[in-house]
Amino acid sequence: MDAANYLYLSALLFTIGAVGVVVRRNAIVVFMCIELMLNAANLSFVTFSRINGDLNGQVIAFFTMVVAACEVVVGLAIIVTIYRSRRSASLDDASLLKR
């Protein structure tokens, strides 16, 4: 098996995550799809680290994980704040700027 198969898997996972962000309405599910995209990128980093034979890719994947954790913390706090004022976790309901 070629190590590049992991890259194909990563591309497919990223695509699925991107579709999820567009299609789903629940803000929490959309967030999980963003996490899926970040994870797919991480898988690419780890695979390239293996293909290139140095650990730089793994260090970058580590940084990506930290950024993802920060993003989840702030994003979920925003979701809770919006839920508190609008009683809904739907992305379509948060359309104050449209009107």
Place this chain on the structure above:
Amino acid sequence: MSELAIQVGQTAAPEAYLFWILAPLTLLAALGMLLVKKAVHSAILMAFVMIALAVFYIAQGAPFLGIVQIVVYTGAVMMLFLFILMLVGVDSSDSLTETIRGLRPIAVLAALGFGGLMLALLGRATLGRSAVGVEGANAEGNVQGIAKLLFSTFVWPFEVISALLITAALGAMVLAHHHRIAERPTQRELSIARFRGGSLATAAGLPAPGVFARHNAVDVPALLPDGTPAPASINASLKARGDVLDSSRFQLGTVDTSVEDEK
């Protein structure tokens, strides 16, 4: 030489089995995440994808990242997701009906285009040399190798990212902090407001539910002196759920006396 390239560039047979079993399951779980209705089910499928990715990391010579993936993602992040799901609860946003007409076919089409583009690109790309394999870099141990890079080449990004973590923690605290707009009323102020208010109807508190000595449960409204039910005696959420019984069933004339007759 070509023998060596095969040994290094091609992965060993056990890893191939692992990949071909786990990768389709991962893809199915990721697809399921999109398609299931309930957000909780999405979260569980997401946790499966995370664990599978951790296994892939470990199989690819990144044991440190694999463990961090399990600890940070399936441990902390997924728990946070489930916690927020509990807090927010289930609402209409879980439904899969599309609100923008034609969004779904367009999204699927775009995904096919993007995915096809990525796959075709990866299929045609060549490195120009054979893959090296991470065994050499891991010779001193994976954690030691990452630590050496993290504290030499990447020490400045490492410091910046720690600042980012602290900022995110503070930001979450600020967002989650709930200020009261007005001062909390004391018991004395509440009592004065009750008697100086518009009417004295609720000055002594709301009427208790239940029909005296016949059905005292909270789902039956109390009867007023003229025999009509008192709507204020019933909890509004019971009313919204439609769990309120009709108090006329418990009025004197219509009580079922069959038990008495049997005696």
